[in-house]
Amino acid sequence: MDVSAIDHVNIRIPTDGVEDAVAFYRDALGFEPENLDRFRDGERTIFSFRLNEDAIIHVRPVDTFSPPDGEGFDHFAIVVDEPIEAVRERLDDAGIEIERDGNPLGATGRAPAVYVRDPFGFLIEIKTSEPAE
Template identity: 55%
Template structure:
């Protein structure tokens, strides 16, 4: 097996908080939304946010949403080309609370990172590329 990258991540959200997902992932983080028309027409049970040419976050609204906890989910890590300092400024200006700042070891080595929670409790690591 020769894995090149993560293709996608699936996240569940409360079905009545779609606008919160769009605000956070599209407006604040700047990811392009995909499959909205297919979702709204009922052809797909999820919509997506494009992270890169080869990776997306699928968001599936459900009526029985349970907020993630330390036993069911830890975090997803996103590599960014800009400095964590710039990312932090952008997040703070958007009113997003920084949960913590570290220099964690990941697949690409050690680099500065900030951790934030999306509106549904999912922890997201935003890590500078080395």
């Protein structure tokens, strides 16, 4: 198998959490929703947020949602093409608390990162594309 990238991540949220997802992923982080109108019209069971041309987050609202409990899920990581200070400023402007900072090793090497939680308890690592000094 010759993998080129991760295509998407699927998360489940509570059925009443759609507007919270839009406020967090679109309004605060800047990811454009896809198929949200089709979801709201009952044509689809999921909607998505576009991270870039090659990656999306699928969101499936469910009646039986259970937030991550730290046993089976730790976090997912995204890489952004902006300095960590710009990321911090955007999060601060959006009122999103940074849980911790890091310089984690990942597929692209070590780089500065911050960790935030979405409204449903999912931990997200936002890592810069700039290598750590």
